[in-house]
Amino acid sequence: MSSKIPIVRQTAWISIVPHLMVMGLIMLIWYQFNKTEFILYGAITYLIISQLLRRVIAKEHKAGMLKVKLEKFEEAIPLFKNSYEFFKRNDWIDKYRFLTLLSSGRMTYKEMALINIAFCYGQSGNGKLSKEYYERALNEYPKSGMAKAGLRLLNSISDSQDK
Template structure:
């Protein structure tokens, strides 16, 4: 796999409900008089977390894998499917901290749009990259990745 940059921004406050959920599981095992209730609670949390993160955002994960493999055109298709899914099921994206046990600062739609723009930039389609960065900024005005992408595109155009 290539050394493609992946940006992960964490919403640290989102870890609070996740820790509370883990401790709830620990407490359930305690009430069930399980001898190693902390271990069983923590392992249950990890298993549930792993399943949720791998079963629901499948297209997003495929897109990331393809991006790392430098298969940008294929990755774009996966990110578009992911955006479509999370547009249809917007509550999953909005409440991802609780439902998916995901502490990412950006939602899957926002990440997908940024990733599509990045992929278009990597295959040399600057116009499509710019279009997607602008779409990100229209929907998520404070997105620093899109702001930087637009500045980079403008800088390249000025130097041509």
């Protein structure tokens, strides 16, 4: 399914190192059982585990992203809000997501949730709430380039309407 909605994935490259270590450990375990195809089995096992972790633990986020791709922005908002609340309650999962979810994302799931909520409100025509969520994202994550860009865009639109 191709999407007309831009999806941005930023990678924290340093987190690849623990991923390679986990994959190596899985391959080492497979080596005990199959000395010829342990690399293949290890890689497949790693992929299955990483996908399962993201589908189970970050299920609200994934469901929200699916709604965004389908341009069902109003339906995505509560999913992202649930995702934000889950990762707020379980901050350690988000903080150590390079191990808990085998995710190399640069942004936390909480930051992504706030930005996605702001984006969805903006796409739904609610600029006021969109701006509030971009500002909230900036309050919690002052270096968030996505939140800064979203706010700049909203401000430039309101400035051009004022003229």
